[in-house]
Amino acid sequence: MRKIITTTFLTLDGVMQAPGGPQEDTSGGFTHGGWSANFWDKDMGDIMTGFMSLPFELLLGKKTYDIFAAYWPTSNQDSVVANPFNATKKYVVSHDVHELSWNNSTLITGDVVAAIKKLKEESGPDLWVHGSGNLIQTLLANHLIDRMHVWTYPVTIGKGKRLFAEGTQPEEFKLVGHKVSSISGVIFATYEPVGPLRPGSMV
Secondary structure (H helix, E strand, O other), rough: OOOEEEEEEEEEOOOOOOOEEEOOOOOHHHHOOOOHHHOOOOHHHHHHHHHOOOOOEEEEEOOOHHHHHHHHHOOOHHHHHHHHHHOOEEEEEEOOOOOOOOOOEEEEEOOHHHHHHHHHHHOOOOOEEOOOHHHHHHHHHHHOOOOOEEEEEOOOOOOEEOOOOOOOOOOEEEEEEEEEEEOOOOOEEEEEEEOOOOOOOOO
16 A cells, blocks of 8 residues: 655644645745745755655645646746656546646546545555645545654744644654755654553653
């Protein structure tokens, strides 16, 4: 069975909304889009380059898919990411039926939980989730995430969509890897779920 692995850029106060640009996601009146832009450095680039050398397929929410599909097919800025993103299979989770313009894209709608479980059971590369806040809430609620890469930036926002939103279940996670950028101070941590929270337990 292949794994579902999430990668999330996060503020110190837990916001994951619109790290990349001002217009990335303005829902809810969010005005701080692009908060990660001033922190990217060589250490973080090296981590991402290492990721991109691995086999993977993408599992994305519709909003994140639309952002990626509008940028990566024509990007000449970052071939390390663009080339594998453009080449790999992309599974897009949506409540509604849509035409998908990016090559190698497949729509998942209807009973998305059942469809994702079936995807996990298929042979193939691991399924990577980038961004996709609403999708992550569904994956967390149904215990479908096998590993979480969390990049925590030294910035606070105050308002915005959070990685662990209302409805998050009590659960224990194990830290299986971590690095800290010596330049920006961004913390890169990898967690794997252990199981339901044990009251009074010491992990």
